[in-house]
Amino acid sequence: MISFKAYRLRLIDWMSTMEIEESVKIGLEVHVQLTSLKSKLFCSCPSDYRGREPNTLVCPVCLGLPGALPVLNERAVKFAVMAALALNCKISEKMIFFRKNYYYPDLPKNFQITQYDRAGGVPLAVDGYIYIESQGQSKKIRIGRVHLEEDPGRLIHIGSIDQSPYTLVDYNRSGVALLEVVTEPDIGSPKEARLFLQKLRNILEHLGIFDGSLEGSMRCDANISLAGGTRVEVKNITSFKEVERALSFEIIRQKGLIEKGIAVKRETRHWDEVRRVTISLRTKEEEQDYRYFPEPDLVPVVISREFIEEVKVEMPELPDERVERFMRMYGLPKYDAEVLVSSKHLADFFEECVKLYSKPKEISNWMMSDLLRYLYENNLELYESKLTPQIFVEMIRLIDEGVISGKIAKKILPVIIVSGKNPRKIVEEEELVKISDESLLAELADKVFSENPKAVKDALREEKAVHYLIGQLMKITKGKADPELTNEIVKRKLEEIKRTMRNIN
Secondary structure (H helix, E strand, O other): OOOHHHHHHHHHHHHHOOOOOOOEEEEEEEEEEOOOOOEOOOOOOEOOOOOOOOOOOOOOOOOOOOOOOOOOOHHHHHHHHHHHHHOOOEEOOEEOEEEEEOOOOOOOOOEEEEEOOOOOOOOOEEEEEEEEEEOOEEEEEEEEEEEEEEOOOEEEEOOOOOOOOOEEEEHHHOOOEEEEEEEOOOEOOHHHHHHHHHHHHHHHHHHOOOOOOOOOOEEEEEEEEEOOOOOEEEEEEOOHHHHHHHHHHHHHHHHHHHHOOOOOOOEEEEEEOOOOEEEEEEEOOOHHHHOOEEOOOOOOEEOOHHHHHHHHHHOOOOHHHHHHHHHHHHOOOHHHHHHHHOOHHHHHHHHHHHHHOOOHHHHHHHHHHHHHHHHHHOOOOHHHOOOOHHHHHHHHHHHHOOOOOHHHHHHHHHHHHHHOOOHHHHHHHOOOOOEOOHHHHHHHHHHHHHHOHHHHHHHHHOHHHHHHHHHHHHHHOOOOEOHHHHHHHHHHHHHHHHHHHHHHO
């Protein structure tokens, strides 16, 4: 009998794959670290804090010590403008930094330097959009604003956030440059939220300003409400899958409250990835609670048209443009091109393969079927495997040279993904060379026919039944028989039997 907990987890996973029918409104606040920067947003401290001793990459500026003055990282502005252009935003003529005041252990200054779009505040960019493919149609997701701000420090809890006996603080991350992308509430389901985040990540990775493979490099706060309810914020969700799960749980929770006539509180909640539930953190702050006011230590930043044009010239190819090029240059169908370009790592891998072996459609077929299936089933990213374009192409060459069959290739592909071993060596060591000896295969076919008389009768009456005999021949050769030759030999033997039967009659 299934437990309630297991049932609930299954229900959440099921809901995350469906389109929600109720009136659901979701808006995302996505915080993206500009990981390509070497230093923090307002000081020269290194920004690569991962794996470092806690509280060692700090200075008076990022610790907010008295008298320390921030100096804006110009390269961060350039990256932010690049991102805003890629997201079809209107770039402001100037931007003004504000102080967002609130007391929290991860903010050593007790305020965050950010940007604000009210009370005279001017963010970097506004009124953008991107399109996602939802339910077979293109859907426009509006972006309200894009702005720069500093990352707070990291809070480290022992166990879950609501049961930890104490909290540790690491300020190495404090001051790292964040790009915040705020959507309008145009997202209608957890699945659409995931699709938006995947598209955003792909765009930013193609720009070269962000590495999504780094832990915590993209974090998301989700605002969600149902008809008849109030907006609830779910904080600091760190993966696409968890965004779907967190929002699906919130839909179930809020719907249950509304059906019981209980008011949904306007609050901030935390997503517990282990228990897969949201936990109430605090009553949701109103904007006036933050006491926004202009940062007195930073002057307004003028963004000239000349600067924007310079950034445009340096912008690399974006995903939608790359899809069009893949179709035009490599003759790929649109679906193939979109799948390959859905990840920069995947698209780069494909192009490296084509440079080594000019058979784009064949490479695409193997990548989109067996390679992606293995990665998905094993929860593995391509860059986490040991597979290289050289190794992958070598496997395809072995098929084209007639050394191995496609079936053998499917067998060795998982091995080379995990080990990075040369496929030719695997074939030699495991004696997997394709059997193309016609006389040997004919002899083995005789054996299969004699051992399976009923299957032979079925194949004589029904053409489809021939596949069983071919399968048996492949089975006794452990998949090493040449598929085309095997097919030819089996059908030829059946024709011989038919001729003999006609002559007898």
